[in-house]
Amino acid sequence: MSLSMPSRRLVRGAASPATATALQSLTLHPPSQSRPLSTTTPQKWFWSKKDSSSSPTNLKDAITTGTATARKSLISKLQSRSEAPAIFEDEVAPQQIAVEAKEEAALSGENPPDQGPLTASQKRAQPKTFTRLGGSLVKEALARSVNPDPQARIRWERKMAIRQVTNGTDAYSVEPRLSRIARTERVLKSKSPWLPTSVKKLVHLARQIQGKNVEDALVQMKYSKKKMAAEVTTQLKIARDLAIVERGMGLGNSKEGGDKTTPKMEIQRKDGKWMTVGDQTKMYIAEAWVNKGPLRARNPDYRARGRMFLKDSPSTSLSVVLKEHKTLVREHQEREYRKKKQGPWVHLPDRPITAQRAHYSW
Template structure:
């Protein structure tokens, strides 16, 4: 123990002692830890392979690497580079389908045009006659009847058919709102007869709870009338919203007309294609049942009503036609009640009795 106490302390970081041309290993080398990374082999710069190095070079490389680890490298030789392989797969470029809308802009690689087979051509029409024409004799009788009706009327249209061809209308029914008929009827009467924008404005600032649902339904009805039925899209010449440089179909200049409504009020119509609410009525819906717990084990049934709203939108040219019809009817009634003196008759014979 005394001899061991006389030994100098070991320094693990003591530098290597150089004696002549040989190097001495340190007396203590730090142990290898458990956590380590896998070694990667560096690529030699001189172009030699793994088997090209000799044993002397191998021993020298071990000492030099140990020296560089303890003292640090002082050579100007660049560090070897580790080649890395790309981990991501190579990118692959796709192509457009045969029915793409961009097929004309990007040329295809194949020179032969692709032939698209129509699935309708492969159908057997004889097998589909039972679904397309189940009763051929009834169809022939109906066609003969329609031709005879056209010949009998000589191509003339009825009053209803003429109105449907010249005027547009849009009927839209809403879903059921969680309200009663008693609360929704005043709102329907409030918007009936007004311009669609004015009716939307009335429902927007209405304090009633059901007015929010009516407001959303009116906006949807306006969009449906414009998109599906083409109402309110004809621009009148001289309108400020019409672009002067825009080329449109020439239209006749419309002169503002003052009409008298059914209620007796007068209204000036400057745009015959403006949309207004012609009729608005409510539809009674189903009832939602709920229960109210009362005292002494009693239970009351509560019926919560649901109500819908239907609006009929038309253009203001209909107001002009209805006013003209009412005016013509009133004129006929006045003429029928007007007394006119009978014309004088010629005297054909003279006697003592009157001829009338």
């Protein structure tokens, strides 16, 4: 039996020396030792170092430095469901960690831990599944981001395929006019860089070459006194060369038998002028216009009485559309067809008589 009351209080309340002698045998501390005032153990700080002989407090150190029996009991305790086994996965299941590391290395394209460094050819041969920023290159992941609704895309592609086959193979279907024109006629649109001139100056040259053949327009610009005529000549030559190389325009009516002679025909243009068309692949300038560009600079303009204004240096570009004479022939035939379809002209409209009355209405 032991008392929980401090011995000093018992000694103070003792009535006789005999009682004090009996109580001294019941004290918690022996008589030779003095009880400290504080109940906490003194700690070394600031200049003291950690004692290496103390017992390991880290669980990892306990597993590696402890006895075999303690290590096995601790591992079995950590592997139980009540504890968290994921903290010591690298010590408990090293084989499983190695397999997962190998799979991660294969996905990221890095070297596996159990193999040596890969050569350049082996690295190129490995499929890349991630981008530099960590995006996935897997086909399924890309499909989800690019095609969020696969069924709707399948329905749309089916609809477009049916429409194309119907318009192209059905004997009773009619090809749209714009589709037929885009399939049978060649067009090239060319735009020049920003030229150091104004719209007011360049628009006159654009109107001068509009509707002319490319050769005739080059002759007009050759003998023009305008400063920008040389730039217009350069841009026309560039557009002509692009049309020949990229679209195959202006190469002549060459047939399989080698016969390049084509019958000439008289056509009337939209402006009312008549012209003779021999080679329908000959190029002409169908459209020509100018665009206002950014300001190149602002220079001071000194005037009288100490005044100063700012001069803006503008920039302008020239755009041209080149087509073949085949387009002129088609437009002439369409106009003639519309004229014939209208029928004879009558002075009074030929409409039925309605609302007849028995008396005059005037």
